[in-house]
Amino acid sequence: MEIYTIRDIARKAGVGVSTVSRVLNGRPDVSETTRKRVTEVVEACGFVQNRNARNLKTTKPVFAAIIVRGRRNMFLSDMAEEMLHCAQGYKTPFIVKYIDEEDDEFGAMRQLWNEKRAGGFILLGSRIDERSEIVASLGMPCVFATVDAAGSGIANASSVCIDDRAAAREVMDRLLANGHTNVAVFGGNSEGNDVFARRYQGAMDSLRAHGVDFNPEHYVVTRFTLTGAYESARRFFEGHREITAVLAMSDTVAAGVIRALWELGLRVPQDVSVTGYDGTEMAKYFIPAIDTVRQPTKEIARESVKLLCEMLEGGERRDVTVAYEYVPGESVAACRSCAREG
Amino acid sequence: MEIYTIRDIARKAGVGVSTVSRVLNGRPDVSETTRKRVTEVVEACGFVQNRNARNLKTTKPVFAAIIVRGRRNMFLSDMAEEMLHCAQGYKTPFIVKYIDEEDDEFGAMRQLWNEKRAGGFILLGSRIDERSEIVASLGMPCVFATVDAAGSGIANASSVCIDDRAAAREVMDRLLANGHTNVAVFGGNSEGNDVFARRYQGAMDSLRAHGVDFNPEHYVVTRFTLTGAYESARRFFEGHREITAVLAMSDTVAAGVIRALWELGLRVPQDVSVTGYDGTEMAKYFIPAIDTVRQPTKEIARESVKLLCEMLEGGERRDVTVAYEYVPGESVAACRSCAREG
DNA sequence: CTGAAAGCGCTTACAG
DNA sequence: CTGAAAGCGCTTACAG
Numbered sequence: 001m002e003i004y005t006i007r008d009i010a011r012k013a014g015v016g017v018s019t020v021s022r023v024l025n026g027r028p029d030v031s032e033t034t035r036k037r038v039t040e041v042v043e044a045c046g047f048v049q050n051r052n053a054r055n056l057k058t059t060k061p062v063f064a065a066i067i068v069r070g071r072r073n074m075f076l077s078d079m080a081e082e083m084l085h086c087a088q089g090y091k092t093p094f095i096v097k098y099i100d101e102e103d104d105e106f107g108a109m110r111q112l113w114n115e116k117r118a119g120g121f122i123l124l125g126s127r128i129d130e131r132s133e134i135v136a137s138l139g140m141p142c143v144f145a146t147v148d149a150a151g152s153g154i155a156n157a158s159s160v161c162i163d164d165r166a167a168a169r170e171v172m173d174r175l176l177a178n179g180h181t182n183v184a185v186f187g188g189n190s191e192g193n194d195v196f197a198r199r200y201q202g203a204m205d206s207l208r209a210h211g212v213d214f215n216p217e218h219y220v221v222t223r224f225t226l227t228g229a230y231e232s233a234r235r236f237f238e239g240h241r242e243i244t245a246v247l248a249m250s251d252t253v254a255a256g257v258i259r260a261l262w263e264l265g266l267r268v269p270q271d272v273s274v275t276g277y278d279g280t281e282m283a284k285y286f287i288p289a290i291d292t293v294r295q296p297t298k299e300i301a302r303e304s305v306k307l308l309c310e311m312l313e314g315g316e317r318r319d320v321t322v323a324y325e326y327v328p329g330e331s332v333a334a335c336r337s338c339a340r341e342g
Numbered sequence: 343m344e345i346y347t348i349r350d351i352a353r354k355a356g357v358g359v360s361t362v363s364r365v366l367n368g369r370p371d372v373s374e375t376t377r378k379r380v381t382e383v384v385e386a387c388g389f390v391q392n393r394n395a396r397n398l399k400t401t402k403p404v405f406a407a408i409i410v411r412g413r414r415n416m417f418l419s420d421m422a423e424e425m426l427h428c429a430q431g432y433k434t435p436f437i438v439k440y441i442d443e444e445d446d447e448f449g450a451m452r453q454l455w456n457e458k459r460a461g462g463f464i465l466l467g468s469r470i471d472e473r474s475e476i477v478a479s480l481g482m483p484c485v486f487a488t489v490d491a492a493g494s495g496i497a498n499a500s501s502v503c504i505d506d507r508a509a510a511r512e513v514m515d516r517l518l519a520n521g522h523t524n525v526a527v528f529g530g531n532s533e534g535n536d537v538f539a540r541r542y543q544g545a546m547d548s549l550r551a552h553g554v555d556f557n558p559e560h561y562v563v564t565r566f567t568l569t570g571a572y573e574s575a576r577r578f579f580e581g582h583r584e585i586t587a588v589l590a591m592s593d594t595v596a597a598g599v600i601r602a603l604w605e606l607g608l609r610v611p612q613d614v615s616v617t618g619y620d621g622t623e624m625a626k627y628f629i630p631a632i633d634t635v636r637q638p639t640k641e642i643a644r645e646s647v648k649l650l651c652e653m654l655e656g657g658e659r660r661d662v663t664v665a666y667e668y669v670p671g672e673s674v675a676a677c678r679s680c681a682r683e684g
Numbered sequence: 685c686t687g688a689a690a691g692c693g694c695t696t697a698c699a700g
Numbered sequence: 701c702t703g704a705a706a707g708c709g710c711t712t713a714c715a716g
Contacts, residue, residue: 001479001480001481003455003456003458005708005709005710006709006710006711007709007710010687015686015687016686016687016688017687017688017709017710017711018686018687018688018711018712019685019686019687021710021711021712022685022686022711024710025711029685029686030685030686031685031686034685034686046452048452048453048456049709049710050398050456050457050708050709050710051394051453051457051710052393052394052395052397052398052457052708052709052710053394053398053692053708053709053710053711054709054710054711055394055692055710056392056394056395056398056691056692056693056694056708056709056710056711057691057692057709057710057711057712058692058710058711058712059692059711071413071419071440072416072419074414077413077414098413098440110388110390111390111393113345114345114390114392115392115393115394116345116692225623226623226624226626226627227623227627230627255627256627258629259627259628259629262629281567281568281569282568284568285568285569285572285597285598285601286601286628286629287600287601287604287628287629347692347693347694348693348694348695349693349694352703357702357703358702358703358704359693359694359695359703359704360695360696360702360703360704361701361702361703363694363695363696364695364701364702366694367695371701371702372701372702373701373702376701376702391693391694392692392693392694393694394692394693394694395692395693395694395695395708396693396694396695397694397708398692398693398694398695398707398708398709398710399693399694399695399696399707399708400694400695400696400708401695401708458708
């Protein structure tokens with residue numbers, strides 16, 4: 001099979017290359033006869049446009065790009081899919097760019113921007129730190145999804161998220177209401193100013209409000225995979241049988257923890273209560289179903305797309321908070337070994 | 343922030359564009375002084391190459407591309423990652439291209455080939471059907487991973503897979519050995535000649551060998567998601583309480599089925615045994631852990647990469663069969679309601 | 685409605 | 701070791 005260029009097609013159809021280009025791009029200013037002839041040749045040859053040449057030449061940005069960091073994260077991939085779905089209602093075409101967990105989303109933005117392909121970005125699974133200065137320097141509309149950009153001071157960045165601090169506080173409130181005072185928290189790095197830090201703060205808010213002390217040793221930094229969480233939990237519970245509840249910062253982590261407890265002979269929720277976060281399919285179908293905080297995927301997706309399109313047309317940056325929902329599962333129960341309070 | 347081109351860098355550094363290009367691509371034929379000067383300017387400007395221009399110009403294929411269809415499939419994404427890892431041992435750079443479950447992997451190949459970017463392909467989550475003619479017509483080395491291309495007649499396609507038919511047969515043998523004669527099979531479309539058909543055949547082989555009849559109603563075509571499997575199972579078990587075991591064609595499907603059974607008050611494995619397929623993390627951490635067939639990810643990845651590189655250097659097509667392994671879990675038990683045989 | 689020409693940002697012989 | 705020039709395959713004013 002040969003590789004045809006637009007010139008080959010033009011020659012075969014007996015027209016100029018500009019005409020072929022017009023047909024290919026569905027421009028209206030081509031006669032029906034010509035269009036038909038060109039189309040036939042294109043199909044007969046199985047011609048495929050070279051996107052590199054196209055993108056090189058097309059200098060005005062025509063895309064909005066959704067950058068997803070961490071392709072293994074179902075919560076994020078589902079969100080991206082949802083965004084693509086919402087985007088159909090707008091004139092701007094959206095593309096999704098998946099990058100590795102360890103890759104640099106800001107570098108990816110740079111690249112896309114440099115190729116004048118993207119006029120705006122939605123960032124999923126990103127965080128706001130020193131490196132996000134690049135967002136400010138690029139100067140084009142960006143939306144951080146599931147991350148709060150309110151205090152970031154980036155003039156061109158909006159954000160859509162739930163109130164993570166309040167959500168984590170509510171989760172801890174519920175554990176405390178069930179009599180659990182020896183709670184371990186499994187999450188990401190709690191320093192900085194990202195979602196994990198916020199959730200950590202929320203959990204601490206709750207404990208503080210109830211006058212319960214928190215032993216820093218009970219904060220476990222874990223990878224956000226089943227295996228990672230499982231191993232962290234196995235290690236942790238060797239020496240911490242006093243714990244009666246675990247607040248995990250993702251459903252995946254919660255599942256890994258539950259399995260580890262199960263192997264240690266501790267039943268959930270009878271012996272230990274465990275909560276998750278995100279509201280994924282997994283939380284719903286795991287046995288026991290995991291109590292979790294549902295981040296409203298569809299709504300975050302819809303708002304993010306809307307916000308970006310607004311900004312693309314000159315709108316101001318905004319920070320949108322959407323409502324989270326505590327979804328009861330089967331993984332939390334009243335503490336049996338604890339003295340009843342109140 | 344400005345967009346710089348290679349010309350801008352050349353001007354600022356007081357050299358020609360060719361020299362900048364040489365530095366950028368790490369060519370040896372540049373003096374150290376010049377290299378240093380150029381590098382400094384590049385960094386000061388935060389210059390990023392335009393890949394479109396680069397790829398347009400670079401006409402000889404330099405990549406091997408791994409095309410993964412279905413990004414939600416952990417089994418496949420893990421495999422792709424593993425392949426990338428193995429590829430580091432070879433001179434050919436590999437790239438991964440994720441496409442949607444519903445997208446056309448052959449179209450993606452065409453595009454990549456058309457842009458002269460890829461000199462060879464590994465296909466993950468593909469199938470061999472009429473449309474795979476395009477593979478033959480492209481004529482470049484291809485490897486189907488986890489799919490058997492032995493009978494495909496495609497002269498440029500190798501394959502690496504387990505013996506799916508034998509594996510499914512072994513799974514069914516084990517269920518029969520546990521006394522289960524009323525087994526339902528949850529899988530994909532069993533027609534055609536792809537992995538699902540092979541697994542189906544394997545299951546039937548076993549039943550036939552043991553003289554057990556199979557009611558076609560007990561073959562359930564399901565989506566390969568937790569929700570899809572859950573819903574199929576809920577529907578199916580409404581009217582099929584005679585079933586004492588389920589052979590599912592993926593771990594995800596098995597998990598969805600187990601949850602559905604649980605909600606119907608049927609315990610796994612006490613009331614119903616369930617087997618999965620693939621050997622994923624999920625199977626290991628689910629409660630109960632799911633009996634499954636482990637496809638040796640690392641080995642399939644390694645063999646696929648090796649095979650493609652061989653072919654790229656003129657080697658012949660080959661079909662490699664790697665050993666699968668039945669991984670016992672906690673989801674299969676002897677049938678209680680069945681009359682003991684033998 | 686149509687075509688010839690310029691140019692997008694690179695790389696790569698080619699000549700020095 | 702270095703630079704000027706041609707050209708990758710498109711699109712887009714521009715002129716007819």
